[in-house]
Amino acid sequence: SEIEGVQAQLRYAQLRVQSLEQEIKSVKQELEQKIIMHSFLSRLNTLFAFTLTVLAVLTTGVFLSTYFEKYYGTVSIGVNKPVVKHMTDFSANRKKNDLGVLQLNLDTNLDPLFDWNVKQLFIYLIAEYVTPANSLNQVVLWDKIIRRGENARLNLHDIATKYYFWDDGDYLNTIIIQLTFEHVKYLKCVPINPDDEIIDRQNDWKYQNSITGTWYRWKTTDEKQNDHIEWRVNWLNVAPTSYLGVIVYLTTRDELNSLHTSLAQLSHLLSNNPRPVVIFHEGDLNDTYIQKSLAKTLGDRTPLGFECIQFSNSSHQTRFIHRRWSHKYFHMCRFFTIMLPNHPLLTLFSLYWRLDSHSYIFGSKPIEDPFEIMQERQIQYAFIxxxxxxxxxxxxxxxxxNEFLNEHCLKLSPSVRQTQITWFGRYSLAMFFTNFALANVSLFRDHSLIRAWLHMVDRNGGIYRERWGDAPIHTLILTQLISRNHIVRLRYFGYMHRQEYTCASGVQGDLCKKQVQPFLKNAALRYYHYQDGCFPSNQNLLCHYYPEIT
Known part of the structure; x- marks a missing residue:
């Protein structure tokens, strides 16, 4: 029994030892975990404090780097022909006050005023003078914003004051003019005024009036072309009864056969409501016989006019011309990109429909007038x-x-993001097939941002250097600025351009082949049928993006 008691005590002691070992192990683990946590938090706190210290030192250094900087610039100011007129100020109290009229000369170099922390300069010329009522009077005569990277060396002569120089009395006697500037060190975005980018270069392209024979230089501003009150056209067949829309071609004598086919299809499908047709050419269609032949193809119910134009190979082109294409192709691209909407003919109409000599519309019966559809639904642009x-x-x-968008503080529109950019962020190259396009005349002529974009493209020279077409140029700006419900796709008749064609929505199989068969004349060529009017099929991001009229 004593042995059993000793054995029991030993077992108890062993169990007690095991229990103590587990408790010690548990306490040890807790202590180790606390030590680890304490070490991590301590290190994180130390790192954070060090980071704040470094940032504070850097911020102080940045502040001190320009705080003691002394900005200076050389300035020479002159005044020409100063005149003081005592006249009625109709913009204020309608009393007679002094009006200062003068011309300014300014020669200055402001490059030293720019450093890494200056985004732009706002400079202005101030006239200071003394009156009995005020010891100091200041009037801003002229101002200008100069952004970093722009030319800060100004040499201006005989510039007029930008703002009227009125005094509220008759005290414009002794005047001091000084140049003042302000740094703008933080600038979110200041858009460029689109009208400042529109340059009237008195383009060396010309156009001729078909009645007077007078030649005019082409302008690409929104001003009236050479102050024409109303452009006169020598209409064949009959004069227009409506000036809602006009159908325009640019063609040559070599394309007469295809042009006859295109006009015949127009005459057939628009027989319910014939619209005026105007053919632009470079003088090779001045022959009376040719003009009467084309007029006969259209029929005596359709007005037909001819506008002679003259291209040039000089100032607007770059020195480097894409060699794989003829000059005429580049002229055509530039003509439809920027020049056509600024021809005075289009001041007579609200809408225009651009077609090519190889553009054929087709269907089994006359179609609804697309001009009336655009007018009723307030559509700005239509394609097929x-x-x-x-x-x-x-x-x-x-x-x-993208450079254009940045200059005008614009972000990519939803339409651009969805149709012009792929999943990988690249340019999708998707574009409207602009050899068939209906547009509001004012769209490319009067919309300030669209005009600014077209002028930017024209100045760049990419049309001649890189062979940029009017299709991608127009597509980019239209998807950016025109809302989705103001652009439509016409799908209620068929269309063919050279070797590519699509039938009207719902017309398939043998019926489609029957309608297009008259235009498949060359057995040696391969013709491409796009069932949904999209290439390459529905993978094109523009396909079915815009509303469709079927």
Missing amino acids: MVNEEADHYATGLFELF
């Missing part, structure tokens, strides 16, 4: 097919477009 531009024919175009 979409395509993709070849990558090597759009080199630098999307980069220029």
Whole structure:
């Protein structure tokens, strides 16, 4: 029994030892975990404090780097022909006050005023003078914003005052003019005024009036072309009864056969409501026999006019011309990109429909007038097919477009993000097939941002250097600025351009082949049928994006 008691005590002691070992192990683990946590938090706190210290030192250094900087610039100011007129100020109290009229000369170099912390300069010329009522009077005569990177060396002569120089009495005697500037060190975004980018260069392209024979230089501003009160047209067949819309072509004598086919299709499908047709040419269609022949093709119910234009190979082109294409192709692209909407003919109409000599509309019966559809639904732009531009024919175009957006503080619109940018962030090259396009005349002529974009493209020279087409140029700006419900796709008749065609929505199989068969004349060529009017099929991001009229 004593042995059993000793054994029991030993077992109890062993169990007690095991229990103590587990308790010690548990306490040890807790202590180790607390030590680890304490070490991590301590290190994190130390790192955070050090980071704040470094940032504080850097901030102080940044502040001190420009705080003691002394800005200076050389300035020379002159005044020409100062005149003081005592006249009625109709903009204020209608009393007679002094009005200062003068011309200014300014020669200055403001480059030293820029450093890494200066985003732009706001400079202005101030006239200071003394009156019995005030010891100091200041009037701003002229101002200008100079952004970093722009030319800060000004050499201006005989510039007029930008603002009227009125005094509220007759005390404009002794005047001191000084140049003042302000730094703008933080600038979110200041958009460029689109009208400042529109340059009337008295373009060396010309157009001729078909009645008077007078030649005019082309302008690309929104001003009236050479102060024409109303452009006169020598209409064949009959004069227009409506000036809602006009159908325009640009063609040559070599394309007469295809032009006859295109006009015949127009005459058939628009027989319910014939619309005026105007053919632009470079003088090779002045022959009376040719004009009467084309007028006969259209029929005596359709007005037909001819506008002679003259292209040039000088100032607007770059020195480097894309060699794989003829000059006429580049002229055509520039004509439809920026020049056509600024021809005085279009001041007579609200809408225009652009077609090419190889553009054929077709269907089994006359169609509803697309001009009336656009007017009723307030549509700004209509197309029928979409395509993709070849990558090597759009080199630098999307980069220029992004530069344009940045200059005008614009973000990519939802339509651009969905149709012009792929999943990988690249330019999709998707574009409207603009050899068929209906547009509001004012869209490309009067919309300030669209005009600014077209002028930017024209100045860049990419049309001639890279072979940029009017299709991607117009597509980019339209998807950016025109709302989705103001652009439509017409799908209620068929369309063919050269070797590519699409039938009306719902017309398929043998019926489609029957309608297009008259235009498949060359057995040696391969013709491409786009069932949904999209290339390459529905993979094109523009395909079915805009509302469709079927």
